[in-house]
Amino acid sequence: MEMLLLSSDVSIIPATSEDIIDLMDIERRCFKIGDRFNYRQFWYLINKGTGIFRLISFAYLFRGYFYIGSVNTRSPRIYSLAIDPSHQGLGMAHYAMLWIECFCLQNGFHSIRLEVRIDNKKAIKFYQKHGFKKYDRKDDYYADGCDAILMKKDLQCPKMDS
Numbered sequence: 001m002e003m004l005l006l007s008s009d010v011s012i013i014p015a016t017s018e019d020i021i022d023l024m025d026i027e028r029r030c031f032k033i034g035d036r037f038n039y040r041q042f043w044y045l046i047n048k049g050t051g052i053f054r055l056i057s058f059a060y061l062f063r064g065y066f067y068i069g070s071v072n073t074r075s076p077r078i079y080s081l082a083i084d085p086s087h088q089g090l091g092m093a094h095y096a097m098l099w100i101e102c103f104c105l106q107n108g109f110h111s112i113r114l115e116v117r118i119d120n121k122k123a124i125k126f127y128q129k130h131g132f133k134k135y136d137r138k139d140d141y142y143a144d145g146c147d148a149i150l151m152k153k154d155l156q157c158p159k160m161d162s
C-alpha cells in the first residue's frame with residue numbers, strides 16, 4: 001500500500017475484553033511465540049492493569065495497540081507497541097508515538113523508556129527515528145535468549161512560536 005496516513009485517519013481508543021481475540025491475532029503476526037501476550041495477560045492489562053492500554057485504529061477497525069506501564073514511576077515504559085503487518089509503514093505507529101508523548105507530557109513525565117530485541121532492527125530504527133537513545137543492554141532477556149536493548153527518550157514541551 002503506497003500511501004501515508006493523515007492524523008485524522010488514525011484514532012487511539014481504549015480497549016475492552018471484546019477486543020482480545022483480535023489482539024491475539026495481531027500478536028501472533030507480530031511477535032515470536034515466547035514474546036507474545038496470551039489471553040489472560042491481555043485480559044489483565046486491559047481490566048486490571050495500572051497502565052494505559054490503547055488500540056490504534058484506522059477506518060474504524062483497529063490495526064494495532066500499545067501498552068504503557070510503570071505510570072506510577074517518574075519514567076513510564078512502553079511495554080508493547082505493535083501494528084498488524086498489513087498496515088505497517090503507513091505512519092500508524094508514528095501517530096501512536098505522538099499520542100504517547102503528549103500523554104506523558106500532559107501527565108508530568110519527562111522521559112519514556114522501553115526494551116526492544118537486539119535483532120528487531122525495524123523497531124530499533126523506528127524508535128531511533130523518534131528520538132529514543134540506547135542506554136543499556138540486558139543479556140538473555142527474551143524467552144529464546146535474545147538480548148534486549150534499553151532505550152530512553154527525554155521529553156520536552158514543544159516551543160510555541162511568538
Ligand SMILES: CC(C)(COP(=O)(O)OP(=O)(O)OC[C@H]1O[C@@H](n2cnc3c(N)ncnc32)[C@H](O)[C@@H]1OP(=O)(O)O)[C@@H](O)C(=O)NCCC(=O)NCCS
Pocket residue numbers: 004005006030031080081082083084087088089090091092093094095115116117120122123125126129
Ligand atoms: C515497529 C513498528 C511498531 C512500526 O510500526 P509502523 O506503523 O510500521 O511504523 P510507521 O509507519 O509509523 O513508521 C514506519 C516508517 O514510515 C514513516 N512514516 C510513515 N508515515 C509517516 C507520517 N505520516 N509521518 C512521518 N513518518 C511516517 C516513518 O517515519 C518510518 O519511516 P522509515 O521507513 O524510514 O523508518 C512495526 O514495525 C511493528 O508493529 N513491528 C512488530 C512488532 C514490534 O516489533 N514492536 C516493537 C516491539 S518493542
